[in-house]
Amino acid sequence: MLTGKDLLNNPLLNKGTAFSAQERADYKLNGLLPTAIQTLDEQVAATYAQLETYTTRYEQNKFLMSVYNTNRVLYYAIVGSHIKELLPVIYTPTIADAVRGFSDDFVRPNDAVFLDVNHPETIADVLKEASKDMPQVDMLVITDGEGVLGIGDWGIQGVMISVGKLAVYTVAAGIHPDHVLPIVIDNGTDRQELLDNPNYVGNRQNRKTGQEYWDYIDQFVETAKGLFPDVLFHWEDFGRANASVILEKYKNEITTFNDDIQGTGVMMAASMNAVANASNKPVTEQTYVVFGGGTAGIGVSDQIRNEMMRQGMTEAEAMKRFFIVDRYGLVIEGQENLTEGQTRYARPADEFSTPMATLTDVVKAVKPSVLIGTSGQANTFTQEIVEIMSANTERPAIMPISNPTELQEGKADDIIKWSKGNALVVTGSPSDPVEFEGTTYYIGQANNSLLYPGLGAGIVVSKASTVTDAMLSAAAHGIADIQDLSEKGASLLPPVETAPQASKYVAMAVVKAAIDDKVNRVDIADVEAAVDASIWKAEY
Numbered sequence: 001m002l003t004g005k006d007l008l009n010n011p012l013l014n015k016g017t018a019f020s021a022q023e024r025a026d027y028k029l030n031g032l033l034p035t036a037i038q039t040l041d042e043q044v045a046a047t048y049a050q051l052e053t054y055t056t057r058y059e060q061n062k063f064l065m066s067v068y069n070t071n072r073v074l075y076y077a078i079v080g081s082h083i084k085e086l087l088p089v090i091y092t093p094t095i096a097d098a099v100r101g102f103s104d105d106f107v108r109p110n111d112a113v114f115l116d117v118n119h120p121e122t123i124a125d126v127l128k129e130a131s132k133d134m135p136q137v138d139m140l141v142i143t144d145g146e147g148v149l150g151i152g153d154w155g156i157q158g159v160m161i162s163v164g165k166l167a168v169y170t171v172a173a174g175i176h177p178d179h180v181l182p183i184v185i186d187n188g189t190d191r192q193e194l195l196d197n198p199n200y201v202g203n204r205q206n207r208k209t210g211q212e213y214w215d216y217i218d219q220f221v222e223t224a225k226g227l228f229p230d231v232l233f234h235w236e237d238f239g240r241a242n243a244s245v246i247l248e249k250y251k252n253e254i255t256t257f258n259d260d261i262q263g264t265g266v267m268m269a270a271s272m273n274a275v276a277n278a279s280n281k282p283v284t285e286q287t288y289v290v291f292g293g294g295t296a297g298i299g300v301s302d303q304i305r306n307e308m309m310r311q312g313m314t315e316a317e318a319m320k321r322f323f324i325v326d327r328y329g330l331v332i333e334g335q336e337n338l339t340e341g342q343t344r345y346a347r348p349a350d351e352f353s354t355p356m357a358t359l360t361d362v363v364k365a366v367k368p369s370v371l372i373g374t375s376g377q378a379n380t381f382t383q384e385i386v387e388i389m390s391a392n393t394e395r396p397a398i399m400p401i402s403n404p405t406e407l408q409e410g411k412a413d414d415i416i417k418w419s420k421g422n423a424l425v426v427t428g429s430p431s432d433p434v435e436f437e438g439t440t441y442y443i444g445q446a447n448n449s450l451l452y453p454g455l456g457a458g459i460v461v462s463k464a465s466t467v468t469d470a471m472l473s474a475a476a477h478g479i480a481d482i483q484d485l486s487e488k489g490a491s492l493l494p495p496v497e498t499a500p501q502a503s504k505y506v507a508m509a510v511v512k513a514a515i516d517d518k519v520n521r522v523d524i525a526d527v528e529a530a531v532d533a534s535i536w537k538a539e540y
C-alpha cells in the first residue's frame with residue numbers, strides 16, 4: 001500500500017484535496033496536502049474554472065495533461081462532465097498540436113511506453129516494468145507515428161495519439177484507465193525538421209523498413225501476446241505501406257484491429273446507413289467516389305462494400321460501385337505503384353474515353369451520389385464539384401472526413417450553401433452547425449471515435465480471441481436508429497456528448513456477435529449486465 005508522497009505522486013490513486021481526514025491519517029498524508037477537504041464535484045468546478053482561463057485549445061490540452069498526470073479520476077470527471085467542449089481538446093483536432101509539440105513542450109512521459117526499435121531485446125522488460133503495478137492489461141494502443149491523422153510522420157511524438165485514443169476509450173466506453181498501455185514504437189522519423197530539432201526526444205535516425213522493421217514488429221507481437229494473453233492490440237496511425245500489412249499478418253493470430261482501416265470503415269458503414277435513411281436510397285443504390293485511396297479510404301470502401309453484400313449484393317456488383325481517386329486521378333488497372341487495396345478497386349483502363357486525371361473529371365463522368373474524402377488534402381471539394389453532385393442527386397452525401405480541421409477536403413458551411421441545403425454532410429473533425437435559409441443543419445462528426453471505443457469495449461468484455469467480420473458489422477449497426485433523421489438539418493450521426501450511450505450500444509452489439517461467432521473466451525449470460533459491469537466511472 002502506498003502512503004505519503006508516493007501515494008500523492010501516483011495519478012491512478014491520488015485524490016488530492018479529496019482525501020478524507022481518515023485517509024489522511026491512515027496514509028500518512030497529514031501536512032502533505034492543504035488543509036481543506038474537497039469533494040470531487042468541488043474539485044471539478046475549481047479545476048474547470050482554471051481550465052477556462054486558458055485561451056487556446058492546445059494550452060487547455062496541456063493543462064488537462066497536468067491534471068491527467070496528477071489525478072486521473074479528476075481528469076476523467078472534468079472531461080466526462082464537459083464532453084462536447086473537451087473531447088476536441090483532449091482528442092481531434094487539438095491532439096494534432098500535442099503531437100507536433102511533444103518534444104518542444106516535453107514535460108512528462110504521460111505513463112506511455114516508448115519502445116526503441118534499436119533494442120528489440122528490451123521489449124519484454126519494458127512491458128513488464130510498465131505494467132507491473134497494473135491489475136490487468138486489457139488493451140494496447142500502438143503507433144509508430146508514421147501516419148498521424150493527416151499530418152504525417154511525427155516519429156516518437158506520435159505517442160500522443162496513443163494517449164489520446166485511450167483517453168477517449170475511457171470517456172466514451174468506460175475502459176479502465178489502469179488496464180491500458182499507450183505505446184509508441186520509436187522507429188525514428190523521416191521528417192527532417194524533427195531530425196534537426198535539438199529538442200527532439202526520439203531516435204535521431206531515419207525509419208527502418210523491410211525485414212528489420214518486420215522482425216521488430218513480430219517480436220513485439222510475440223512478446224506482448226506472451227505477457228498479456230487476452231490483450232487487444234489496437235493499431236493506430238501506421239504508414240500506408242505498413243498498416244494493412246500488419247492487419248493481414250496478425251488478424252487471425254491475435255485479438256486485433258486497425259482503427260484507421262476498420263474503425264473508420266465501420267464508422268462510415270454506419271454513416272452510409274444513415275445516408276440511406278435520410279435520402280431514401282439504399283446503400284446498394286449509391287455510387288461512391290472515395291478521394292484518397294490510402295489506409296482509411298480503402299478501409300472505408302471495404303466496410304461499405306461488406307454492408308452492401310449484407311444487403312444482398314455480390315462482392316463484384318458492390319465493388320463496381322466504387323471509384324477510388326488518388327494523387328494521380330482515378331485508380332485504374334495497370335497504373336504504377338498501386339497498393340493491394342487500390343488494385344482490388346482499380347477500374348478498367350478503357351472505361352472512360354477521356355483521362356480521369358482529377359477529382360473534378362471523375363465527378364463529372366461518374367456522377368456519384370456519395371463523395372468521401374480521406375486524402376488529407378484541404379479544400380479539394382470545390383464549389384464546382386458540390387454543384388455537379390447536387391445537380392445529379394437529390395440528397396448527395398459529401399463527407400470530408402480528413403483530420404485535423406485544417407486538412408478537411410471541404411468546410412461544412414460551404415458544402416451546405418453550395419448544395420442549397422441538400423447535401424448530407426459529416427466531417428471528421430468537429431464542425432459548428434450551419435444556418436442556411438432558415439434551417440439549422442447539424443453536422444455529425446464522422447470520426448472513428450464514434451465506433452472504436454464500443455468496438456474495443458465489446459472485444460474486451462467478451463475476451464474475443466479474434467475480431468470477426470460479424471463483430472465489425474455489428475459495431476456498424478450498433479448505433480443504427482439512434483438518430484431521428486426525419487427533420488431536414490438533423491445530424492446524421494449521434495452528437496459526441498452521447499458517446500457513452502452510443503458506445504454502450506456498440507459494445508453490446510459486438511459482444512453478442514462475438515458470442516454468435518463463438519470467439520468469446522468468457523461465458524456471458526446477460527450481455528447488458530456484462531457491459532455495464534465493465535464500465536469504469538470517474539469516482540473516488
Ligand SMILES: NC(=O)c1ccc[n+]([C@@H]2O[C@H](COP(=O)([O-])OP(=O)(O)OC[C@H]3O[C@@H](n4cnc5c(N)ncnc54)[C@H](O)[C@@H]3O)[C@@H](O)[C@H]2O)c1
Pocket residue numbers: 147148149150151239240259260264267291292293294295296297325326327328373374375376377401402403404407427428429446447448449
Ligand atoms: N474521420 C476519421 O475517423 C478518420 C479515420 C482515419 C483517417 N482519417 C483521415 O484520412 C486522411 C488519410 O489518412 P490515412 O491514414 O488513410 O492516410 P494514407 O496516407 O494511408 O492515405 C492518404 C491517401 O491520400 C492520397 N493522396 C495524397 N495526396 C493526394 C491528392 N492530392 N489527391 C488524391 N489523393 C491524394 C495518398 O496517395 C494516399 O493514398 C487523414 O487526414 C486522416 O486524418 C480520418
Ligand SMILES: O=C(O)C[C@H](O)C(=O)O
Pocket residue numbers: 092148149150237259260402403428447448449
Ligand atoms: O484520430 C482521429 O481523429 C481519427 C483518425 O484515426 C485519424 O487518423 O484521423
Ligand SMILES: [Mn+2]
Pocket residue numbers: 149236237259260
Ligand atoms: Mn488514426
